[in-house]
Amino acid sequence: MTNIEKYYNKFNEDHRLTTRHGTVEFSCTMHHIKQAIGERTGLNIADIGCGTGRYSIELSALGHNLTAVELVKRNLDVLRNKHLKIKTWQGNALDLSFLEEGKFDITLCFGPMYHLHTQQERETVIQQLKRITKPGGLIFIAYILNENAIIRYCFGENKIKECIEKGFLTSDFKTITQPDDLYSYVRLEDINELQKKSGLERVKIFSQEGAADYMRKELNAMDTETFHHFVEYTIAISERPELLGAGTHAVDVLKN
DSSP states (O other): OOHHHHHHHHHHHHTTTTSHHHHHHHHHHHHHHHHHHHTTSSOEEEETTTTTOOOOOOOHHOOOOOEEESSSHHHHHHHHHHOOOEEEEEEOOTOTTTTTTTTTTEEEEGGGGGGGHHHHHHHHHHHHHHHHHHEEEEEEEEEBBBHHHHIIITTTTTTTHHHHHOOOOTOOOOOOOOOOOSSSOHHHHHHHHHHHHTTTTTEEESSSSTGGGGGGHHHHHHHHHHHHHHHHHHHHHHOOOGGGGGGSEEEEEEEO
């Protein structure tokens, strides 16, 4: 069993997007997906690294044809028990040969890049996503950002001295991924480099949750109306370039 499987067998992924900070992430991301869909119905959508299927279930309910791929069997079983209509595969984003070439109008990749340690692996995944997406189709790729990890873990949990002493950071505070690390963190310049090498056209890049991850206590204390305004605010600023690098995630939207 891989480290990823061990982790997600214990972590309640199904609960994460129902918390308030998770709701911000989900609502903002769905806003951008719906923008991409427009008035179309019955689209073929691939959800690669689907977790327990929150996005797949929502998009299926909107009338689209979902194919969900997940590495962790426990997560996939949660989805299968909820929704029999969605096609599901247990598989790895590094090899999507079991999916038809050029089938999908929209391809989502909201998990796999978090756990890949090398540039070559990330480039391989992007090529896999390109292969299964129709010409002119859109690919949504999420990444975990470096600065959120530095702020919340290194400083928030007072681990900065330990990380420096063990050589886990560069001189400009970029994380150096270790072989056994579960997560891998990037900066916007890393995402830009991957986009350029892919040959894909960037449509937009957005922050999924803005400041929500830094404000968990404050979000939980908000009344319903105030929280609603916070979600609206996060969506409104989600593409502002001066704020993109500080959130937990960024999503690159690319045209095949």
